[in-house]
Amino acid sequence: MPDGATAGAVEAPPRRPPALSPSRASDFRRCPLLYRFRAVDRLPEPPSRAQVRGTLVHAVLERLFADPPATRTPAAARALLGPCWDELATAWPDAAALFAGPDDPELAVWLDSASGLLDTYFTLEDPAAVPASAVEERVEATLDGGTGSVPLRGILDRLDEAPDGTLRVVDYKTGRTPGEGFEGSVLFQLKFYALAVLLTRGRVPDELRLLYLADGTALTYRPDEAELHRFARLLDAVWAAIRRAAPTGDFRPNRGSACRTCDHKAACPAWDGTPPPYPGWPGDPAAAGGEA
Structure with missing residues (x-):
């Protein structure tokens, strides 16, 4: 047991240093402060029904491709919607909170819209023939x-x-x-x-x-x-700019049309908001150019 640990305590895993994904690289290019809020501060962002529906459809397609090719049918995909939603709602309380409960009539309409997306998928390719x-x-x-x-x-x-x-x-x-x-x-x-x-x-x-x-x-x-x-x-140039900003947290806002749908106006100085205290660059300081 590590020094200072107590019986029954669960030690949190260390945070991994940020990296570039397509989304985070795009965030920084659009607004460096948005990158900081998402990759460093990890400020919460309430999901929309459209975002959760996308996650659900991805989960169904993942499960569909785990089955033998001959069973990858539209009916099989529709049958997976309910179980995949139950699992997703259990693992993601913010997603479940978008609806009043399992008997919410809006949930049924929303699940039908996800089913429609799956039906469209089958018009684009035949998963039984996909290697x-x-x-x-x-x-x-x-x-x-x-x-x-x-x-x-x-x-x-x-x-x-x-x-x-x-x-x-x-x-x-x-x-x-x-x-x-x-x-x-x-x-x-x-x-x-x-x-x-x-x-x-x-x-x-x-x-x-x-x-x-x-x-x-x-x-x-x-x-x-x-x-x-x-x-x-x-990408090298984007990461170099992130490394320059990381030691001091000098991620500056870039006010533009995308601000209309941003969840973080209250923390953005471009909108008279106040960012949270900079938590520092997580993980190995070397990833931020060798400075703490």
């Missing part, structure tokens, strides 16, 4: 950038490996296809996943697909290695 080799796979890699090591983390919704060795990364989106002018954020995410596969598997994926379940659209991206190396330099 999935990994589902909801966590990937961690270290990018050797020009300014130091850049830790990358992400979750691949699905990795397909065909008999001929072709690699395809598939990502499910439960929203609609982004409109004109918003393609950049989609391409950023796709390049991140492609780079993660290159770093962890030593090869560029042959194809990346985004499946938009709200409107039944599939977007395909075929990366090349030179392009991914250029993208790696962008």
Whole structure:
């Protein structure tokens, strides 16, 4: 037993230092203070019904691909909705709190909307014919950038490996296809996943697909290695900027249109709010440029 521990006490696991995921890298590029609030302070953000529905649909598809290919049918997916929601509501009280209880009529309507998204999924591909080799796979890699090591983390919704060795990364989106002018954020995410596969598997994926379940659209991206190396330099620059801000917590707000839906205006000086005391950079100080 460690010094100072008492019988029955549970020692909390150490916090891992932040890393770049597609979401956190996008946060910093949009607003450095938002990155701090989410990655360092970890301020709570109440989930929306749309966000929870996306999590539920992902859980159903994960369970569906755990079954034999011949049983991956629309009826099987619908049958998984109830059990997956029960598990999710138990593990995530904030999600359960979005409804008055299991008899809430709004819950039934909401579950029907999730069922509709699953039905749309089956119009985009036949899961019985998908050569999935990994589902909801966590990937961690270290990018050797020009300014130091850049830790990358992400979750691949699905990795397909065909008999001929072709690699395809598939990502499910439960929203609609982004409109004109918003393609950049989609391409950023796709390049991140492609780079993660290159770093962890030593090869560029042959194809990346985004499946938009709200409107039944599939977007395909075929990366090349030179392009991914250029993208790696962008991530290196983002991480270098984070390292510069980390020792003192000098993550500055960037006021813009995205502020309309931000949960943290009350803590943002750009909106006359007051940030919480900076907790310091979690984990190894070396990850923040060698300073505490």
